[in-house]
Amino acid sequence: MKRIFDLLLAISVLLFIMIPMFFIAVFVKMTSKGPVLYWSDRVGENNKTFNMPKFRSMKVDTPVVATHLLKDPGRALTPIGDFLRKSSLDELPQIWCIFKGDMSFVGPRPALYNQDDLIALRTDKGVQVLPVGITGWAQVNGRDELPIPEKVDLDAEYLERRSLYFDIYILWLTFIKVLRRDGVSH
16 A cells, blocks of 8 residues: 555656756756766665665765764755755655655655664664655654664654554655755755
């Protein structure tokens, strides 16, 4: 049921975001050197690694680490990178991963391949069995501001509470948070 919901929603959403995605791609290309999309190795369901696209918001030579680990994340941003991140528009290409089956709309955010602490904690709590998502219970409860153990506790709570109704509720909360730009750092 979750997969069918994801595919139907992805088709609907794609109709609305195709034109904005085109313009974002043009602006990314015009404002910085490098490719439009940034593909990162992420850890998904059952700790399987997959490639996840985002509109590139960081300069090409930025180290591949979680943003909070950068000494000065603001300096690594492209001219429109801050806007893309705060508006979450950099996430739009991830709809490809939903069509491909690597992601869902709702689930724990996919870890970077080198976030060993996050991956280990999720595995300890059994969260790795969940499809990863564009948004999730941890994102609507703090996003970038939460320490990793709290994120994993929220991911574990999602594991226990998951349902279509809960997913729809999380999607609604995500929409509100994105509009307000709550809990977003660089």
